[in-house]
Amino acid sequence: MQRSPSSSPVRLLSVLAVVVVASALAGPALAARAHATATIKVKVTAVEFKFTLSPATVKPGTVTFTVANKGKLSHDFKIDGKKTPLIKPGKSASLTVTLKAGKYPYLCTVPGHAAAGMKGTLVVK
Numbered sequence: 001m002q003r004s005p006s007s008s009p010v011r012l013l014s015v016l017a018v019v020v021v022a023s024a025l026a027g028p029a030l031a032a033r034a035h036a037t038a039t040i041k042v043k044v045t046a047v048e049f050k051f052t053l054s055p056a057t058v059k060p061g062t063v064t065f066t067v068a069n070k071g072k073l074s075h076d077f078k079i080d081g082k083k084t085p086l087i088k089p090g091k092s093a094s095l096t097v098t099l100k101a102g103k104y105p106y107l108c109t110v111p112g113h114a115a116a117g118m119k120g121t122l123v124v125k
């Protein structure tokens, strides 16, 4: 950038101020972009009385479960302390959790459903 000879100190200061503000705004945005990784998507199908997860194993990161209830009763899906609302037959809901490597049990919290088979373990590795 070439400075014109007529640049006054005041003008330089205001240019500096703009640069400072611009980098303050750009800083967090760039940091967020650098840390962002693609969200992993898992399709969950709920029926009486089981869940099918696709894929059944995921890498660590932010995982969005899209739970489709293809059964005839209402179901929900709970994993890592979070759960979807109760999902009516034919409806779906999604749930996003951030998972580290490990094994995460999941289940339907409607009484009796987990015991009947609506549970499993998601492996994150």
Ligand SMILES: [Cu+2]
Pocket (backbone or CB within 6 Å): 074, 075, 076, 108, 109, 110, 113, 114, 118
């Ligand atoms: Cu259920």
